[in-house]
Amino acid sequence: MAPRGDGRLFLSILFITCYCTVTLAQVPVDCCLSVAKKPIGKGLVANYHHQVQGQGCAIDATIFLSRGGRTMCAPINEKWVEGLKRHVDQLRKFCKKQNYTGKRCTGVKP
Numbered sequence: 001m002a003p004r005g006d007g008r009l010f011l012s013i014l015f016i017t018c019y020c021t022v023t024l025a026q027v028p029v030d031c032c033l034s035v036a037k038k039p040i041g042k043g044l045v046a047n048y049h050h051q052v053q054g055q056g057c058a059i060d061a062t063i064f065l066s067r068g069g070r071t072m073c074a075p076i077n078e079k080w081v082e083g084l085k086r087h088v089d090q091l092r093k094f095c096k097k098q099n100y101t102g103k104r105c106t107g108v109k110p
Helices: 005-023 081-099
Strands: 047-049 062-064 072-076
Touching: 047 081, 062 081
Parallel strands: none
Antiparallel strands: 047 062, 062 072
């Protein structure tokens, strides 16, 4: 005869698993709702990534991360955005050679 506690333990584990799955599925995505019209200064930016429409966000955007950790949203296909992305890519290469040390590499992530 099996102990009576096994059924309760199974139901508890099942409830916790289902609750965690539902909770994780509802994590909100941090999206840009609008983009900057003015160019962002090269000295402010340490990194960037892209936001894609249809993957939880309403618009396409390039998200620049400042050296202090703030986010700045920019349009995808502007000329100044492409130049700023090239600058960040060069900065990443430079900082990789310098082992991410020095004032220019503040905020740049490996």
